[in-house]
Amino acid sequence: MKPHLCPCCSEKTYDDCCGPYLSQKSNPKTVKQLMRSRYTAFALGGHGDYLLQSWHPGTVGTVTCESLSQKSINWQGLTVLDFQQQGNEGTVSFDAHFLNEDGSTGVHQENSRFLREKGRWLYLDAK
Numbered sequence: 001m002k003p004h005l006c007p008c009c010s011e012k013t014y015d016d017c018c019g020p021y022l023s024q025k026s027n028p029k030t031v032k033q034l035m036r037s038r039y040t041a042f043a044l045g046g047h048g049d050y051l052l053q054s055w056h057p058g059t060v061g062t063v064t065c066e067s068l069s070q071k072s073i074n075w076q077g078l079t080v081l082d083f084q085q086q087g088n089e090g091t092v093s094f095d096a097h098f099l100n101e102d103g104s105t106g107v108h109q110e111n112s113r114f115l116r117e118k119g120r121w122l123y124l125d126a127k
Helices: 031-044 048-053 065-069
Strands: 074-086 089-099 105-117 120-126
Touching: 031 048, 031 074, 031 089, 031 105, 031 120, 048 065
Parallel strands: none
Antiparallel strands: 074 089, 089 105, 105 120
């Protein structure tokens, strides 16, 4: 059986890319890895625990593990446009492509901010 490519469009297999992060066997070492793994968690659904744990507690608000686990959007691909990481701060700009219920396509564009606390990267917010 051929290994499945990771949904984050890295061209790596899931087991060699985001899989270890979503199974919480290891932590992303860069903001780009964290952003890709969060996209993969949303794309696959069922990984609300990972999304919640990788979200900064100061900005997570009232979202729940259950709501984050729901696969509500049909994500089709990810394009990382730019990323910067300096010290304990970083940003990732990306386009996330999705398919609407009527078959039309859309693009979610975002510039995400990340903070590293106690050695772990956390999603802060987006612009």
